[in-house]
Amino acid sequence: MRILYLHQHFSTPGGATATRSFAMARALAARGHAVTVACGGYEGAETGLAGPFQAGRREGAVDAFRVVEFAIPCGNRQRLGARGAAFLRYAARAAGLALRGRFDLVIASSTPLSVALPALLTRHVRALPFVFEIRDPWPELPRAMGIGNPGLWWAMDRLADAACRQASAVIALSEGMAETARTRGARQVAVLPNGCDLGLFGPHVPPWRPEGIPPDAILAVYAGAHGPANGLGQLIEAAAHLRDPRILVLLVGDGAEKPRLRAAAATLPNIRWLDPLPKLRLARLLAGSQIALQCLAPVPAFAEWTSPNKLMDYLAAGLPVIANCGGRAARLLEDGPCGLTTPPGDAAALAAAIGALAADPVRRAALGRAGRAQAERLWDRRLLASRFCDIIEAAA
Known part of the structure; x- marks a missing residue:
């Protein structure tokens, strides 16, 4: 045909x-x-x-x-x-x-x-x-x-x-x-x-971190578009709430909102930025990170009308995921469980979830393994x- x-x-x-x-x-x-x-x-x-x-x-x-x-x-x-x-x-x-x-x-x-x-x-x-x-x-x-x-x-x-x-x-x-x-x-x-591309992403991938990221830092990564639909101002607010100096929030990608977001985060020492990465390099970055972040603007329609590709990459990589949206994404993370969910628009709750996982490496590992298992079983x-x-x- x-x-x-x-x-x-x-x-x-x-x-x-x-x-x-x-x-x-x-x-x-x-x-x-x-x-x-x-x-x-x-x-x-x-x-x-x-x-x-x-x-x-x-x-x-x-x-x-x-x-x-x-x-x-x-x-x-x-x-x-x-x-x-x-x-x-x-x-x-x-x-x-x-x-x-x-x-x-x-x-x-x-x-x-x-x-x-x-x-x-x-x-x-x-x-x-x-x-x-x-x-x-x-x-x-x-x-x-x-x-x-x-x-x-x-x-x-x-x-x-x-x-x-x-x-x-x-x-x-x-x-x-x-x-x-x-x-x-x-x-x-x-x-x-x-x-999920189980060959490209996963625990078998050699880890990589950008220059300037301390080896003992707990890296919480968002990788995706920086547009109005992504609501990344919530991640900036969450970073301002974090008190553990070991936690770094890394935003990877580009979009119309990125200049404004960078200006808003100019005084925060725990925010890092990267331009979009090829999938092969992104796979290595996720392998060298501890937490994955799924963020959307607090729009109720997003609960059932979105299917973020980045969430599949995170699960395949075997990373615990924190998502600030309900609906389908929340159900995926509850099945395992393989991550945490916070209410849409609640930056303080998002910061608390990041802090909780940063402080508990055993729980992070368990959630990550469950995510990879779900990826292999279903996705x-x-x-x-x-x-x-x-x-x-x-x-x-």
């Missing part, structure tokens, strides 16, 4: 962002399918391609599949208007590729929601079936955060309705996302969460990729 996989933010493990689409494309190729991944230039991503762009695109073989990369930069530091323009430019280029190429099925992976446009167009023009993958429910999350306006939300509602109703199957990363798809009229919905990405392939083949 010839499959066109549309994911604007595609990255190989050489990048510093999520690699779900890389793993799924590789699994489809291993089943004998001819896979073409179409992407843009996402900040922190590495597509595996090199060399100049010709007419705004370049392409080549990556692993066992083909990648077409459009010269459309996009990232969390862009203003909303610039990101929206990048989304629409990608949708237009992807539509041209889909209409001109010889494909049997399209996978449209959002966000952004605009990836549904080329999938819907090719369905109507060429009768190609498509699978719609929901990584973040739009416009539910932007509306919950107050990002955008009623007119934009109305337009996204109509697009999400069409994508869910006309898709041969919908893949959602959480049951909460799946429920939004069913509400919009999806016929076939499967829940397939983010998974092995190879098993989830096999299920993904089954869904795609059935949809065709």
